[in-house]
Amino acid sequence: MTIAHAQTAPPSPAGAELRPQMAEKINHRRRRLLGTAVLTAAAAEVGMIGSAFAQSRKINPINPGTNTSFSSLKQIDAGVLNVGYAEAGPTNGPAVILLHGWPYDIYSFVDVTPLLASSGYHVIVPYLRGYGTTRFLSNDTFRNAQQAAVALDIIALMNALKIEKAVVGAFDWGARTANIMAALWPERCKAMVSVSGYLIGNPEANRMPLPPQGEFEWWYRYYFATERGRLGYQQYRRDFNKLIWRQASPKWAFDDATYDRSAAAFDNPDHVAIVIHNYRWGLGLAQGESQYDELERRLAQAPTISVPTITLEGDANGAPHLDPSAYAKKFSGKYAHRTLTGGIGHNLPQEAPQAFAQAIVDADGG
Numbered sequence: 001m002t003i004a005h006a007q008t009a010p011p012s013p014a015g016a017e018l019r020p021q022m023a024e025k026i027n028h029r030r031r032r033l034l035g036t037a038v039l040t041a042a043a044a045e046v047g048m049i050g051s052a053f054a055q056s057r058k059i060n061p062i063n064p065g066t067n068t069s070f071s072s073l074k075q076i077d078a079g080v081l082n083v084g085y086a087e088a089g090p091t092n093g094p095a096v097i098l099l100h101g102w103p104y105d106i107y108s109f110v111d112v113t114p115l116l117a118s119s120g121y122h123v124i125v126p127y128l129r130g131y132g133t134t135r136f137l138s139n140d141t142f143r144n145a146q147q148a149a150v151a152l153d154i155i156a157l158m159n160a161l162k163i164e165k166a167v168v169g170a171f172d173w174g175a176r177t178a179n180i181m182a183a184l185w186p187e188r189c190k191a192m193v194s195v196s197g198y199l200i201g202n203p204e205a206n207r208m209p210l211p212p213q214g215e216f217e218w219w220y221r222y223y224f225a226t227e228r229g230r231l232g233y234q235q236y237r238r239d240f241n242k243l244i245w246r247q248a249s250p251k252w253a254f255d256d257a258t259y260d261r262s263a264a265a266f267d268n269p270d271h272v273a274i275v276i277h278n279y280r281w282g283l284g285l286a287q288g289e290s291q292y293d294e295l296e297r298r299l300a301q302a303p304t305i306s307v308p309t310i311t312l313e314g315d316a317n318g319a320p321h322l323d324p325s326a327y328a329k330k331f332s333g334k335y336a337h338r339t340l341t342g343g344i345g346h347n348l349p350q351e352a353p354q355a356f357a358q359a360i361v362d363a364d365g366g
Contacts (some may be wrong), residue, residue: 053310053336053362059115062354065258067110070125075133079156080141084133085126089117094190095163096360097154098125101172102275103241104347105131105265107258108171111353116360124166126157128173130274132265143270145278146288147201148295151180158188167364169356171195171348173278183303184295191308191363193356195348196317197337198327202300203284217320220244224279234272238263248319249345306333310359313337314344314351 070086077083086106096116098109106125116123127134128150136143154177158166167190170178176199182189183200209215215222220240223229233240242259245252265271280286288296309331311324324337338359340352349356 053308053334054365057119057361057365059119059354059358059361062111062115064111064351064353067114068257068261070106070110070113073133076157076160077137078160079153080137081129081153081156082135082137083126083153083157083160084135085124085157086113087125088113088123089121091122093120093122094364095158095166096121096123096364097158097163097166097168098123098349099154099168099170099174099177100125100128100131101170101174101176102278103237103244103262103266104172104350105262107262108347108350109353110261110350112169112349112357112360115353115357119357119361121167121360122163124157124161124163126154127265127268128177129153130270131268134268136270142289143273143277144281144289145274146281146292146296147176147180147299148292149289151177151184152292152295154181155185155188164188165190167191167193167360169193169349169360172346175199176201179305180299182305182307182309184298186305186307189307192305193310193312193359193363195312195314195346196319196321197311197313197324198302198305198330200299200302201282202302203282204300206282207284214320221279221283224276225283225285230272230276233275237266237272241266245347248317249314249347249351250318251316251343252345252347252351302330304330304332306331308334308363310335310363311337312348312356312359313339314346314348315339315341316343317346317348319346 070088072087073084074087075082075084098112100106100108106127109125113123113125129136130143130145150173165188168178168181170193172195175194175196178189178192178194179198179200182192210218224233241263245254245259277286281288311327313321313324324339328335328337338355340348340355344352
């Protein structure tokens, strides 16, 4: 999930941050009992800046859970990593990069990927550092999960794959990464789809306490701040992450097979170190690396994002998140927000793949 406090971002299972004066606006439990058995992809436009995005090409309907595997899984050296990634669609098509968060993996996009590939996109879905088959090239590299380092991983991946520019779609840690790419390197980001909006973090701002309810919602980050938390996550990570899935998507009736496909990614030998560092760094309790200091100084200013953007939210997101009105002004280019109804939780791409894929196409056409 991602931490959000003040000038920056709304939270989710990642590590972004917003300032205290905004913290009161965090919508901790927008659970509307709509009495709907089917997870619909109905999208309501709210908090728009500029004109709405037209539906240029309509994505085919799909039932969530239709696909259970990717057609092509590959590895490539990129920056400090050997990155594992799924690939689909024509290699000469417009590029789309899809980024997962914690505690999730590339299977959050297992239905989104073929939808976009069939629409002519070249789709890349990487495991972030500390997940799945992605590995550090050197045992001596610091297992750093600060936001700038993770964002530069994706820039390095684009360079390795010779992708000059891509539409980036993401949630949680991935949305924070997409936000950073769009803010710092807009020439590499054609358009963006970001679940829960603006998630760029500020560890210094996160030193400020939240109101009691807000602190309660972030129980796990304080647990991770302790040695007991590190040991507990090491020992019980699969049970721990299934609990987070249930809290973050209270109406999503995922089965054991669905969870187990993603849980295999948590067996990565660096997973625990990366997760613990992410949350400790986000609270200012762990150091990053000096080579990222200048980037972090820029990110601490909560830069606006100018690339065409659609933000998404589920009406049953059990993870802490802000009301869209709290971050709408962070997007200075063409922008729209869509709230998905029908019991959609935090893992929005997997719970509502058609709506997520449609947002990618619409943002690209904007």
